[in-house]
Amino acid sequence: MSNPNQTIPGQYRGNFLREVEANVEEGEWVKMCMQCGVCAGSCPLGPYWDYPPQQIFMMIRAGKREEVLSSTSMWMCTSCYNCMVRCPRELPITHIMHGLATYAKRIGKAPQTPITPRFAQKFWDNLTVTGRVNELKLGLALYFINGIGEGIQTAMKMQDIGLGMLKTKRMSPFEILGGHGIKDKAGFRAMLKKAEEIELAKIAKNQVAGV
Amino acid sequence: MAKRDYSFYPGCSSQKGASASNCTTSINAICDVLKIQLNEIPDWNCCSASIGYAGGGELPRLTLSARNLALSEQHNPGQDVVATCAACWLATRETTERLAHDDQLFTETKIALKEAGLTLQNKTPVRHFVEVLIEDVGYDALKAAVKKPLTGIKIASYVGCQTNRPFGIAGESFENPLYLDKLTEAMGATALKDYDKKVACCGGALAFSEPEKSQDLIKDILQAAYDVGADMIVTPCPVCQMNVEVYQGLINQRHGTNFNMPVVYYSTLMAVAYGKSASESGLDGQVIRAKQLDALAGR
Amino acid sequence: MADIIKIGAYLCKGCGLGERLNIGALENAAKRAGKASVVRSHGFLCNQEGVELIKADIEKEGVTRVVIAACSRRAKTEAFRFDEVAVSRANLREGVIWIRPDTKEAKETTQEMAEDYVRMACAEVRRMTLPTANPKAALNRRILVVGGGISGMTAALEASQAGYGVTIVEKTDRLGGWAGRLYKRVADRYPFADPADTGVADMVKAIQSDAKITVHLNALVSRTSGAPGRFEVEITSGGAATNETFGSIIQASGFTRYDLANLPEMGGGTLKDVVDQAGLEELALAAAGGPIKRPSDGREVRSVIFVQCAGQRSEKPGHLPYCSGFCCTTSIKQAMYFKDRNPEIDTVVLFSDLRTPGAGGEDFYRNGQRKGVTFAKGSVRAVVQGEAGPVVQFQDEILNDSVSMPVDLVVLATGQVANAGVNIENAPESAESVQKVSILNLTYRQGPDVPQLKHGFSDSHFICFPYETRRTGIYTAGPVRRPMDIAQAMEDATGATLKAIQTLENAGLGRAAHPRVGDLSFPTFRREGCTQCKRCTVECPFGAIDEDEQRYPQFNEARCRRCGTCMGACPVRVISFENYSVETVGQQVKSLEIPDEFSGKPRVLIFACENDAYPALDMAAQNRLEYSAYVRVIPVRCLGSVNTIWLNDALNNGYDGVMLMGCQKGENYQCHFVKGSEMAYYRMSKIGDTLKGMNLDTERVTTYEVAITDIHRIPKLINDYIAMIEKIGPSPFKGF
Numbered sequence A: 001m002s003n004p005n006q007t008i009p010g011q012y013r014g015n016f017l018r019e020v021e022a023n024v025e026e027g028e029w030v031k032m033c034m035q036c037g038v039c040a041g042s043c044p045l046g047p048y049w050d051y052p053p054q055q056i057f058m059m060i061r062a063g064k065r066e067e068v069l070s071s072t073s074m075w076m077c078t079s080c081y082n083c084m085v086r087c088p089r090e091l092p093i094t095h096i097m098h099g100l101a102t103y104a105k106r107i108g109k110a111p112q113t114p115i116t117p118r119f120a121q122k123f124w125d126n127l128t129v130t131g132r133v134n135e136l137k138l139g140l141a142l143y144f145i146n147g148i149g150e151g152i153q154t155a156m157k158m159q160d161i162g163l164g165m166l167k168t169k170r171m172s173p174f175e176i177l178g179g180h181g182i183k184d185k186a187g188f189r190a191m192l193k194k195a196e197e198i199e200l201a202k203i204a205k206n207q208v209a210g211v
Numbered sequence B: 001m002a003k004r005d006y007s008f009y010p011g012c013s014s015q016k017g018a019s020a021s022n023c024t025t026s027i028n029a030i031c032d033v034l035k036i037q038l039n040e041i042p043d044w045n046c047c048s049a050s051i052g053y054a055g056g057g058e059l060p061r062l063t064l065s066a067r068n069l070a071l072s073e074q075h076n077p078g079q080d081v082v083a084t085c086a087a088c089w090l091a092t093r094e095t096t097e098r099l100a101h102d103d104q105l106f107t108e109t110k111i112a113l114k115e116a117g118l119t120l121q122n123k124t125p126v127r128h129f130v131e132v133l134i135e136d137v138g139y140d141a142l143k144a145a146v147k148k149p150l151t152g153i154k155i156a157s158y159v160g161c162q163t164n165r166p167f168g169i170a171g172e173s174f175e176n177p178l179y180l181d182k183l184t185e186a187m188g189a190t191a192l193k194d195y196d197k198k199v200a201c202c203g204g205a206l207a208f209s210e211p212e213k214s215q216d217l218i219k220d221i222l223q224a225a226y227d228v229g230a231d232m233i234v235t236p237c238p239v240c241q242m243n244v245e246v247y248q249g250l251i252n253q254r255h256g257t258n259f260n261m262p263v264v265y266y267s268t269l270m271a272v273a274y275g276k277s278a279s280e281s282g283l284d285g286q287v288i289r290a291k292q293l294d295a296l297a298g299r
Numbered sequence C: 001m002a003d004i005i006k007i008g009a010y011l012c013k014g015c016g017l018g019e020r021l022n023i024g025a026l027e028n029a030a031k032r033a034g035k036a037s038v039v040r041s042h043g044f045l046c047n048q049e050g051v052e053l054i055k056a057d058i059e060k061e062g063v064t065r066v067v068i069a070a071c072s073r074r075a076k077t078e079a080f081r082f083d084e085v086a087v088s089r090a091n092l093r094e095g096v097i098w099i100r101p102d103t104k105e106a107k108e109t110t111q112e113m114a115e116d117y118v119r120m121a122c123a124e125v126r127r128m129t130l131p132t133a134n135p136k137a138a139l140n141r142r143i144l145v146v147g148g149g150i151s152g153m154t155a156a157l158e159a160s161q162a163g164y165g166v167t168i169v170e171k172t173d174r175l176g177g178w179a180g181r182l183y184k185r186v187a188d189r190y191p192f193a194d195p196a197d198t199g200v201a202d203m204v205k206a207i208q209s210d211a212k213i214t215v216h217l218n219a220l221v222s223r224t225s226g227a228p229g230r231f232e233v234e235i236t237s238g239g240a241a242t243n244e245t246f247g248s249i250i251q252a253s254g255f256t257r258y259d260l261a262n263l264p265e266m267g268g269g270t271l272k273d274v275v276d277q278a279g280l281e282e283l284a285l286a287a288a289g290g291p292i293k294r295p296s297d298g299r300e301v302r303s304v305i306f307v308q309c310a311g312q313r314s315e316k317p318g319h320l321p322y323c324s325g326f327c328c329t330t331s332i333k334q335a336m337y338f339k340d341r342n343p344e345i346d347t348v349v350l351f352s353d354l355r356t357p358g359a360g361g362e363d364f365y366r367n368g369q370r371k372g373v374t375f376a377k378g379s380v381r382a383v384v385q386g387e388a389g390p391v392v393q394f395q396d397e398i399l400n401d402s403v404s405m406p407v408d409l410v411v412l413a414t415g416q417v418a419n420a421g422v423n424i425e426n427a428p429e430s431a432e433s434v435q436k437v438s439i440l441n442l443t444y445r446q447g448p449d450v451p452q453l454k455h456g457f458s459d460s461h462f463i464c465f466p467y468e469t470r471r472t473g474i475y476t477a478g479p480v481r482r483p484m485d486i487a488q489a490m491e492d493a494t495g496a497t498l499k500a501i502q503t504l505e506n507a508g509l510g511r512a513a514h515p516r517v518g519d520l521s522f523p524t525f526r527r528e529g530c531t532q533c534k535r536c537t538v539e540c541p542f543g544a545i546d547e548d549e550q551r552y553p554q555f556n557e558a559r560c561r562r563c564g565t566c567m568g569a570c571p572v573r574v575i576s577f578e579n580y581s582v583e584t585v586g587q588q589v590k591s592l593e594i595p596d597e598f599s600g601k602p603r604v605l606i607f608a609c610e611n612d613a614y615p616a617l618d619m620a621a622q623n624r625l626e627y628s629a630y631v632r633v634i635p636v637r638c639l640g641s642v643n644t645i646w647l648n649d650a651l652n653n654g655y656d657g658v659m660l661m662g663c664q665k666g667e668n669y670q671c672h673f674v675k676g677s678e679m680a681y682y683r684m685s686k687i688g689d690t691l692k693g694m695n696l697d698t699e700r701v702t703t704y705e706v707a708i709t710d711i712h713r714i715p716k717l718i719n720d721y722i723a724m725i726e727k728i729g730p731s732p733f734k735g736f
């Protein structure tokens, strides 16, 4: 079973749960949820989630692989940690949500809308180039994420904000030319490359092991 | 008083020409008064905040913070790592705790760090600047340094998410932390204890990618401040400060509201109370001017 | 000596009494109205000097009755304890000065109140005599344990370790009960991770080698008579009967299995691969550590679903309305049987609310989750036969999904049905009270078994005295009392054993066991006056009264709890205690001067239960809450002891109203004597006609359910009542 997308989920049989445990950050906690619903009631963007965390955890146990991995839910997490500090079972819910997002993205299941997956990818790309985030480039990249036309519209809408930030020197037009960055870029990139290698090797090993 | 030394992790938003540069300005101003020496970690990198997960897996993300910790050990040995940005603090502290509790991750991280020629002991405490203020300096000393008490200014303390959860400031509750109220009161201002959006979420990084949903959250945060009669909102978090301040115009357009509420850093508030000028206090950085503070600082 | 009545009245001037009250006038009241021969006041009566003063009078002056006019009878009980004389207390502190304002206007009515209490105490003590112990006292240090399951075995071992002899009567051919039919039990100690040995074999061994414990197997209790200290029991085994006497009895008759045939929609009784939890234990025992096989074809079980609350927590006919409390942890344990052997076996627990009580319950649940047991909130619609085995059709309540899941085996978590014997009070028959065979075969007039409360479980004062049944000296323990698991049953049995020991020791001394521990008084009746109406035998909540050959009531003192309900019931007022009688209270009622109808000073009598209402009044006083000076409070042992003659006397004497304050009655009763307050309500509901006959408003007698915590409510009830009386005007009986 080398391609994880070919896993055939069994109802309530724990196959998908095992997949999550092996591949998702803090995934081994999912089985410990007691379905109290406190997290679902704590989430600021809860009303917009396809499924609140509680339900996501039950779906994982029920084997609903497609629905979970392609859902918009994890991408609605604002990382407020409300759920996490309230969970009576002390599940690291926020991290699991991040981990599920990472995993869904890695195996190509992340949804096209909303744009958060792509925005988050841009953020990562941005920071891995220079070692630091360039807010201006990131902002512009975001505005144009859905193409030039929409980008200009968004940029117009955001114009006032940009001006306000410029005026108060909290945004610098020179950033576009390069801006901040770290000195040891080579070491930095080599380090990240290594970390990615190690992580991918682990994933490959899990798949060989059949989960 | 001897200076206290800390290894400082400023984070991306605090850089010159970035969104929280005014936070750094005011922090520097109060450090000067309180004899706190912040030694920037040389060549620090981004922590990937809480949004890096789409691109980076668990290990790459942890490695980012591990590099900063390693650099701190190397260049600022024996000094606690201190961050002013909530997300930076959280990511860095999370990393040190995860690595301390997971040997495999720690080993893997060290292998990756070696590529950058670094080693890591992972013994350095990672603290928020607020902890330095209330634990190392103490409320009494903070109060004693006040030159211009902020008498009569009514303040809604907006603590937000990541300064408060999952770690929070030691001894404070998640649902109603009191340190910001105590800090503002130490500066002579009036803390509005009934402000009920104190720990609500502003949308965080999703303010970019889910603007309307986030702005709905921000709207409630502002409305609650108006409801208790606040003159301004004070916050410790750069993301909160930015989100709650700069979208007020857009929210007014969408909802027909009339918001024009200054949102300032606690450090700005303190700098003014300590008698610093408007620019030293970071007041120039206000998109919505805090007029009462401007007036005080100008005196 | 006892015949000579010489009253000594002692007034305290401490605690502010001297400043607030006219002590001289109180002394006069004691002397004139109270006819006290010796009257003294002292600045600090409860100190050694004050107490010595009283003792000296008893010894040298021949005082035989003592009135303490000071604080509440609930205060300074040690100081004011004089064993050789009858003592009555006039409550001037909590009853008067603490509940009245210290103002000029209030002074007169406050003083009146105090004088009345002094008169009342003198009147009471005049009719009191010193109780002597039950003459039929018998000491028997042997305990009968009915039932040899976990509860019974625990009780036997505990009693034996405390030095008491035990006889166990077990109806089957071996000890162990249900616990003996388990493969393993739920983890009972940290880390609460794995199913544990039941411990039954060790207990059986310990019992067999214990010289103080006798075991009768295949045996039944065919007759029980007598009372604590002298129970006579006939034990029948294989047609032969033996007789033994016991000091007390522990009934640990446990529970019976719920009939699966009541759940046909879940395949109960119809599908072979649908079993209950006991059925699963049988399969696990048969597997003896090997793979568990399903009943239909003996194939190894690869997937199993546990259905929680099967036929429980449901109002459907034939279902149990209650939660049995043990079954969630049991299912977790049973799922572990599978997971521990082979983690690949699918185990799903379908719950509606997972309840895991006890210290380790939550840890055990988590360990089930760690072992990979899947928990889903779901409600089962049906279990049907599929191609390869049962198919469970359920609704996932979280995902709102309709699911059909084929499995090898289904385990229904059915509940415990109490095995409490015959329901002697004939509550409506329901599914849970299928058991009709008597357990104890009591020869009591009131029926052969202990009374039940609901759902067939034996009645006990759930909060205050859980092990007490309504038959003194007989204690129920284990699932006969309420549904429970092994750990709870062992704790329960230990508690019941201590009570059984306490009661037999008290019976040996001729004293009450509970809740008036140590009370020597007991009821007697005047044979000549008795009309054989049987009210006392019926109304006694504890079945203490039988009938003799001539059909007169026969009191069994050791069974009696001294509540006085019989005294309240008796229409010809022939039942009394030495220190508590129709007279001791009646004379108090009649002892006060009732101001006339023009005085604007109504008088209201309060009968207050001494267990809850009276302490609440004392606590109101400690909090300095005020209430009207027009009330006079008489504490009673139980509201059930209030005889309607007292109400008659009061109304005829010109009182404007009577308030009765007792504990909550009914299913969730708080009454210390279980039925006492209920009986009072019942009797009061009948006196409406009498009142109308006397041309009195029915509100003039009002009954209240109060709790010991009603510290703020009771003063308000009093004040509202007085306001009401002022509105309807004075009683027409004044001045006659």
Ligand code: SF4
Residues within 6 Å of the ligand: A039, A042, A043, A044, A045, A053, A076, A077, A078, A079, A080, A081, A082, A083, A084, A093, A094, A097
């Ligand atoms: S951390 Fe994420 S999942 Fe948890 S409450 Fe906040 S937004 Fe929701």
Ligand code: SF4
Residues within 6 Å of the ligand: A032, A033, A034, A035, A036, A037, A038, A039, A040, A053, A054, A057, A083, A086, A087, A088, A089, A090, A091, A093
């Ligand atoms: S709060 Fe925790 S235990 Fe409760 S449903 Fe959410 S994850 Fe599960």
Ligand code: SF4
Residues within 6 Å of the ligand: C523, C539, C540, C541, C542, C543, C544, C545, C555, C559, C560, C561, C562, C563, C564, C565, C566, C567
């Ligand atoms: S009613 Fe009360 S006092 Fe009378 S015999 Fe029964 S238990 Fe004893």
